Every structure is written in C-alpha cells, then in structure tokens.
Amino acid sequence: MADFTKREILAAPLLGAAGLSSATAAPRPAPKIPPGRFDASVASLETYRVPDWFRDAKFGIWAHWGPQAVPRQGDWYARFMYVPGHPHYDHHVKTYGHPSTFGYKDILPLWTAKRFDPDALMTRFAAAGARYFVAMGVHHDNFDLWRSRHHRWNSVALGPKRDIVGAWKTAATRRGLRFGVSEHLAASYCWWYPNHLYDQFWPKLGVAYDGADPAFADLYHRNRDEPYRNTPTSWYTVDADFHARWFDRIRDLVDSYQPDLLYSDGGLPFGAVGRSLVEHLYNGSIRRSGRLDAVYTCKDNGTGSFHRGAAVQDVERGVLAGINPLPWQTDTSNGDWFYNAAHPYKTATQVVTMLADIVSKNGNLLLNIVMDPDGSLPPQSELLLTELADWMAVNGAAIHGTRPWTVYGEGPTKTTAGMFAEKGDYTPRDVRFTTRGDDLFAIVLGEPSGTLTITTLAAGNRHEPRPIRHVALLGHAGPIDFRQTAQGLTIAVPPTLPTRHASAFRISYA
Known part of the structure; x- marks a missing residue:
C-alpha cells in the first residue's frame, strides 16, 4: 500500500x-x-x-x-507519530507500520x-x-x-x-x-521537525523516517x-x-x-x-x-x-478577565481537536454556560464540532447540535446582537483568565448579563428553583438606578412575579423551566 x-x-x-x-x-x-x-x-x-x-x-x-482525523487518535497525530514512546507512535506502528515505510504522506x-x-x-x-x-x-x-x-x-x-x-x-x-x-x-x-529523525532503539535503530526522503521535502520541509x-x-x-x-x-x-x-x-x-x-x-x-x-x-x-x-x-480554551473593551474570541472544541473517541465531550450545558460567560465579557465563542474522518458527525456532536438548537430557539435573543452591560455578572463561581482555563460547572447563583437596546438579560447558569435573588439589581443600585417594571422568562408564556428591594431583584421561578440548560430573564425598566 x-x-x-x-x-x-x-x-x-x-x-x-x-x-x-x-x-x-x-x-x-x-x-x-x-x-x-x-x-x-x-x-x-x-x-x-x-x-x-x-x-x-x-x-x-x-x-x-x-486528514489527521483518519487514525482517530486526536490532535497532533502528524507530529507524534514520529515520536517513539508517544501513544500516537505506538498506534501508528501497530496499525500502519513503521514511519520509515508508512509515513504521514501515506495517511493523506x-x-x-x-x-x-x-x-x-x-x-x-x-x-x-x-x-x-x-x-x-x-x-x-x-x-x-x-x-x-x-x-x-x-x-x-x-x-x-x-x-x-x-x-x-x-x-x-x-x-x-x-x-x-x-x-x-x-x-x-x-513543529514537524520529528519526521526527519529516526528510532534510537532496536530493531529500527538509525533507520530514517520518510521525512528524510528528499522526494517529499515540499511536504515535510x-x-x-x-x-x-x-x-x-x-x-x-x-x-x-x-x-x-x-x-x-x-x-x-x-x-x-x-x-x-x-x-x-x-x-x-x-x-x-x-x-x-x-x-x-x-x-x-x-x-x-x-x-x-x-x-x-x-x-x-x-x-x-x-x-x-x-x-x-x-x-x-479560555477567557479574558472581566469585560474587555475590545471584542475578542474564545476558540475551543466539544472534544479533542481531531476525532478521538477516548476524549471527553462537552455537554450542551457546559457549552451554553461558557457562551453566556464569554458574551457577557464582550467576547465571541468559536466552537469546533468534532467530525468523524468520513465527514459525518459522531453521536456526541449530533446530540450537542440538537440541544443547542433547542436552547437557541428560546434564548437566542439574550445572545445574538447583544452587548455587555456595566458588569458581566455575579455569583460564587470564579473563572480563571487565560488560555487552557475552561470552567466546567456553575451554580444557580451564577448570573451573566447582556443587553440589547433598553432590555437587560440575566442568564442564570445553573438551574434555579423556588426564588432567585440577583443582588446586582437591588433597588437604587449604582449600575442601573431606574426601577425595574417588568420581568419575563424567555420561552415562558405566563407572567413572572418579582420584587425589587434594597437586597436585590427577587424572582419567583416557574416550577417548569422552558429549557434544560441556562435560563434567560428579560428585564425591562420604566
């Protein structure tokens, strides 16, 4: 072959x-x-x-x-298949042969x-x-x-x-x-330097990988x-x-x-x-x-x-601290960067709450959806897209076309700024704010029940001194009871929430 x-x-x-x-x-x-x-x-x-x-x-x-999806081993396969001791190398030798005779050019x-x-x-x-x-x-x-x-x-x-x-x-x-x-x-x-090397142990000691072949120098550098x-x-x-x-x-x-x-x-x-x-x-x-x-x-x-x-x-795979004055972007994946069945996959709740946190800080989320090598979707990606579609149909107004408020949110869960610092789970006390026109959206990152109090929206607060006149829950047809006091905005949460993940309240002023 x-x-x-x-x-x-x-x-x-x-x-x-x-x-x-x-x-x-x-x-x-x-x-x-x-x-x-x-x-x-x-x-x-x-x-x-x-x-x-x-x-x-x-x-x-x-x-x-x-093409790095083909071996189904995840990210950086083209590099690590040339690194003895790495799982990608072991998989490659077992599945395809030694990289001196079957290299990345043969994966393509x-x-x-x-x-x-x-x-x-x-x-x-x-x-x-x-x-x-x-x-x-x-x-x-x-x-x-x-x-x-x-x-x-x-x-x-x-x-x-x-x-x-x-x-x-x-x-x-x-x-x-x-x-x-x-x-x-x-x-x-x-990055691809290892393709020029060779094994340093028997039985392939000193046998050069295919990257050393000058016929393929335009691929392997x-x-x-x-x-x-x-x-x-x-x-x-x-x-x-x-x-x-x-x-x-x-x-x-x-x-x-x-x-x-x-x-x-x-x-x-x-x-x-x-x-x-x-x-x-x-x-x-x-x-x-x-x-x-x-x-x-x-x-x-x-x-x-x-x-x-x-x-x-x-x-x-991270965020910036607080509201950044300039628009920015997080890039991440719902699994490994290339197909890898052994890698954990993000749930819809994790993606939705990450999105709300990022948007509240003036950012965008660019999400890789893992694809099978043949171009189809694995079950985890299928499920995520289905659940995101359901959530966006109800709550998209709190995301698309919005801008940050004066503060990004409140709650006990703290995010760490920087790359490779993704946050997993949030509580019903974690809230993120977005605005569109005169409306303020409060996106609750956990699943609230009973009553919800948002302390940032206390009466006469320094962020928005106008009194709140109306509260609606996106996707919920009935009225929402609320009370604004010096301690916060207390909302009576309906017994049944319209979506399985984060819930978005639309808040209107006088």
Whole structure:
C-alpha cells in the first residue's frame, strides 16, 4: 500500500512553479500587494475597527477537520507519530507500520471524506445558533484543504479529490452565515521537525523516517537544524523562503475564497510579512464592498506578535478577565481537536454556560464540532447540535446582537483568565448579563428553583438606578412575579423551566 501511495503522490501535478520542493527553491523578494486604506505598519493596522457583524454574531462553529482525523487518535497525530514512546507512535506502528515505510504522506490518501455533506452540516450549524462558520484551511501537517495554486499537497490532488474549503464556503453562503478560514501553517516548519529523525532503539535503530526522503521535502520541509521546542523563541522559523511561501499560500487562500474571517493559530507570524497579509485581507474587503468587513484573529501568547487593536484577540480554551473593551474570541472544541473517541465531550450545558460567560465579557465563542474522518458527525456532536438548537430557539435573543452591560455578572463561581482555563460547572447563583437596546438579560447558569435573588439589581443600585417594571422568562408564556428591594431583584421561578440548560430573564425598566 505504501508503494502504491508513493507512486500516486509523486504523480500528483504541481500547480505552478511555486509548488517545487522548498529544498531547491531560491529566496524571493518581499510580497507586492495592491495599496489601500491600510499599509503593513503597526500604526496603520491599529486603526482597525471590528465590524458589527462579528460583534453581533457571538457564536461561530468551526470544522477543525482534516486528514489527521483518519487514525482517530486526536490532535497532533502528524507530529507524534514520529515520536517513539508517544501513544500516537505506538498506534501508528501497530496499525500502519513503521514511519520509515508508512509515513504521514501515506495517511493523506486514506482521508476520502466519503460522507462529507457540507449543506446538511451547515443546516445543523445554523440551527444551533451559529452566525459564522470557519473552515480549516491548512493545519500544521502542511496539507492544503483547497485548490492550492502553490502546493501540490492539497485535497483536490489527494485524498478527497475535492475542494473542501470551497464546498464549505458554498454551503455557508447558502445558509446566510459569514465565512472564515483558519491557517495553522506558520508553525509547521518547526513543529514537524520529528519526521526527519529516526528510532534510537532496536530493531529500527538509525533507520530514517520518510521525512528524510528528499522526494517529499515540499511536504515535510527542509529544516534539519531548527527544531520546534514549544517555546516562543522557536514557534516560528527564521527561514525567509518559508515566510514567502507561507504568504503565497495564505494569500491564495484569502484571494480564492474572500473570507470574512482569517484565524492564525498563534501570534501574527513573520513580522512585516504577516502584517502585509493582514493589510491585504483588510484592503481586499474594502475593495469588494466599500466597507471593512474582514476580521483577523490571532493570539497574544508570546508567539509571533500581537498588536492590540490591529486584530481580534483569540484565547484558546479560555477567557479574558472581566469585560474587555475590545471584542475578542474564545476558540475551543466539544472534544479533542481531531476525532478521538477516548476524549471527553462537552455537554450542551457546559457549552451554553461558557457562551453566556464569554458574551457577557464582550467576547465571541468559536466552537469546533468534532467530525468523524468520513465527514459525518459522531453521536456526541449530533446530540450537542440538537440541544443547542433547542436552547437557541428560546434564548437566542439574550445572545445574538447583544452587548455587555456595566458588569458581566455575579455569583460564587470564579473563572480563571487565560488560555487552557475552561470552567466546567456553575451554580444557580451564577448570573451573566447582556443587553440589547433598553432590555437587560440575566442568564442564570445553573438551574434555579423556588426564588432567585440577583443582588446586582437591588433597588437604587449604582449600575442601573431606574426601577425595574417588568420581568419575563424567555420561552415562558405566563407572567413572572418579582420584587425589587434594597437586597436585590427577587424572582419567583416557574416550577417548569422552558429549557434544560441556562435560563434567560428579560428585564425591562420604566
């Protein structure tokens, strides 16, 4: 199977001269792009303003999906299959063979996505409350999921033989969702260093992995002395030729699909080269519509650079502290980043309460919905989408199109700010506030019963001195009894709640 796969891969067409192996490529000059309102300076990019569509959307769904799902082992398979002692390596040797003879290049044709139906999936995503959708463009595995003009390792030439990004965009447009793409390519050059190595024990001592084969240098990269150490100083390569190739490929992605949102996994990479790409994204949006509708998200995590105001800050599996003055985004997954049956899955209650907490702090939630390698949904993702659709049908008014109040909420459960600090369970005393026009929404993160007292809404409180005149429970047809005193707003909770998860009260003033 490996021999057949090698013949197939070597026969794959090179789409343009830039598809040549990076091992033989000569450095190229800095990119030239059309001028516009923005230039590549930090000062210019910091004049950016987040478009209203993103501020109104609040909830997006992401398909963090690609060939690394094939082994069903979870995230970073392409890297750890080359690391002896790691479970991914053990699985790979047992299932496929040693990575000297069956490497990641041989996984790629196995990803056929035979049950991938983007229209049906997008219908589910829109019903679940998503107002924007983000497709994986390229992960650290250096495999483009579109009709790439600069890279022969792409989903049109290999695997599904299909333009995955293009199919996603067509489906999102039909359902009226804003469309985004994610790029994880910038870290790939160093991240994938182990594919050049070899086992250091018998019986394969010194046998090189397939990444050492120069025939595949354009997939596995040419670095032999620049390993990825998972530190800020080694996250991105200093190789200027790779910087130029990154720019060419991501510009191709942007120009071909004109996304409303571009996500980089890490800080803004490669200095002026990365800033030129963001400049091109913003100016292209203005040229097409006469207004700036594009969003660029990246992380303030010590990798690359982050210029506050020039981009939307993305916080992986975490939150910011309090109400941030600028819109921001959490990205997370309902399970592992790629399909992994052994990984725990989030419940609808966990997702809904996370969403309410983030929105109350001026953020958006971008949620990956785990997909099976074949493009279908595992039962856990099916159930989550069904329950989110039920909840959003009742409570979406407290989420979409809202803005933060003067305080984000109250309650005993404290969240920890920063990446990889997701909070699990909340109590009925944990409340989050959002506003729309003159209405205030109080979203109760636990399941209240009997009476509920919101102390922040005490009579004459400093946040809103006007007396409360009306309280309604979204999804509940009958009146809601309440009393506002100096101790708080006390609400008589109906014996039956309209939704199984968080409950949202609409509060009106005189």
